[in-house]
Amino acid sequence: MxxxxxxxxxxxxxxxxxxxxxxxxxxxxxxxxxxxxxxxxxxxxxxxxxxxxxxxxxxxxxxxGIEQKDFDFPKVERLLARNSATMSEKQKRALISALFEED
CATH class of the missing domain: 1.10.260.40 (lambda repressor-like DNA-binding domains)
Incomplete structure (x- = not known):
């Protein structure tokens, strides 16, 4: 490291x-x-x-150094928007939980 x-x-x-x-x-x-x-x-x-x-x-x-590119929020946002229609309700709930879960 x-x-x-x-x-x-x-x-x-x-x-x-x-x-x-x-x-x-x-x-x-x-x-x-x-x-x-x-x-x-x-x-x-x-x-x-x-x-x-x-x-x-x-x-x-x-x-x-595992990823060579820095985090790109707009790219992630576009990826989620593009694929949200194909996500199951369970996947959507898991994503929301991961985003808003308290540490």
Whole structure:
């Protein structure tokens, strides 16, 4: 994870014009801890990784380098709109539950 994760995290911060301090506050950690993630000296646990991805409107897979492209909300929105007619009621309920379920 280390260097690639740190670089992707830094890129997202710059892209969204967010400071490390602002992100640290959003995900309930310290700026020092976040700085260690950026430098590659420390790796976030799964729950922190998910919180960071959510706060940056991206995916943990993108931050980890598993996905090469950043999260694209308009693309996802178009995909859902295009396919909603073919989704079963059970699938629609599962999607709504995933979107609005409290953590």
């Amino acid at each position: 280390s260097k690639e994760f740190g670089q992707r995290l830094l890129n997202q911060l710059r892209k969204q014009n967010i400071t490390q301090k602002q992100l640290a506050d959003r995900v309930n950690t310290t700026e020092a801890t976040l700085s260690r993630y950026v430098s590659g000296d420390r790796e976030p646990k799964a729950d922190m990784l998910a919180n960071i991805a959510t706060a940056l409107n991206t995916t943990s897979d993108y931050l980890l």
